[in-house]
Amino acid sequence: MYGLVTARYKKYPMVKTEGVQSLPRMAVFGSEQSDTSLQRIASLVGLGLDNVVLIETDNRGCMDPIALDKAISRATKEGVVPILVCATSGTPTLGSCDALDRIANVCQNHQVWLHVDAYNLGGVLLSDVHRHLMHGINMADSVAWSPHGLLGVPLDCTVFLIKEKGLLDSCNKLEATYLFQRDKFYDVAYDIGDQSVQCGRKVDSGKLWIMWKAKGDIGMAKLVESAFTQARYFMDELTIRDGFRPVLPEFQGNKVGFWYIPPRHRNMNETEDWWAEIGKVSLAIKKRLTLKGSVILNCESVKRKGLSHFLQLTTDSSSPVSQQGVKVVLDEIVNAGNNL
Structure with a gap:
């Protein structure tokens, strides 16, 4: 504005x-x-x-x-x-x-x-x-x-x-x-x-000032790089597992969008109806994991590009995800998707 x-x-x-x-x-x-x-x-x-x-x-x-x-x-x-x-x-x-x-x-x-x-x-x-x-x-x-978006400064701070x-x-x-x-x-x-x-x-600027003062330029840079490293590791793990497909071949930032394709949907003609079904799978996985309380993921769609609902992981520096944590997230998605 x-x-x-x-x-x-x-x-x-x-x-x-x-x-x-x-x-x-x-x-x-x-x-x-x-x-x-x-x-x-x-x-x-x-x-x-x-x-x-x-x-x-x-x-x-x-x-x-x-x-x-x-x-x-x-x-x-x-x-x-x-x-x-x-x-x-x-x-x-x-x-x-x-x-x-x-x-x-x-x-x-x-x-x-x-x-x-x-x-x-x-x-x-x-x-x-x-x-x-x-x-x-x-x-x-x-x-x-907004330093909240990547650095994890508490809202509001813009x-x-x-x-x-x-x-x-x-x-x-x-x-x-x-x-x-x-x-x-x-x-x-x-x-x-x-x-x-x-x-x-x-x-609200005080939040950013205190954080920057405490961590310094080098510490703030490490926060950014940590979020990107987490996203890259998630993307690497996702691509070597069966059933996962990234929305984009390469991501620029800290958001990784992906679909999980259950075994019964694999090796099929990827028609418009098939993609509609995969979109429903994404919505169902999100609901299951949220109600279970194990993982909370975004669920997005890009109608202008014809992209059906997909799951999205966003990393930031306020709550770093370990490599083991990434594997747990992927395992949870597999279990939820396979048992629909």
Whole structure:
């Protein structure tokens, strides 16, 4: 929301006083795998769902920069003003990372604000090993990052970063004299309440500060790398066991999606009905394991890519899974799937 509202104000500062009726029709662009918050915010701020353009993704679930470029050009020719592109680092279902550098080049060519939703994988910037997944982040106009998603900082704790100094102030401030007097006896530069919509907040940033202070740069990097190591081990174990099939041949982040195919469904023609049945198997396995209380897994589907319900394991650093623990999880899935 902050990214979109600030991008709109940057292009049309009169919106603050005159409202949305003074503006032309605008559009925002995001990956078809992006979080639905993009549509929610477009609805809330008066853009409308019809003006959210979802861009197709490649076989890894990453936004296609060429398709984005064409969509922005098409909107411009139709008299619609492209106001913001939302790229994603760690999509909610597949954990995919958009190519930020290529998307940023498209945005710069069209003079469109680039916001990056790094809720899930923003923490990779702390690791020399994995920060390449966000190559080009320096070209973004704004970034949202939740240290909860990968580092396990307790909710709520989210960071919003913006490149242009002073823009949040001019966009949001109302200078309520009963709150934000400028003649205080201390430096008022840190009175950031007038930059925000909520004005006052809990000091959630303290959680991240304390954790970082305790672990240091090296310790924080190790947390990131631990989550990725767990996901890689799970993927390796999954591929050598009978009946398991990964949703993607290679995962970029800490989410591993997979199907379990019971023995009676193997060596059959993989028709549409067969895949529908496998989707039901995933749902049934999740239900069984949850009610048993042994393992809790996500169950996802990607209708736009024709992917039926699949199971998903997400690793983070707050509760590392041992190699033995991974084997136990897989054994539980096999038992639940074979005995349906």
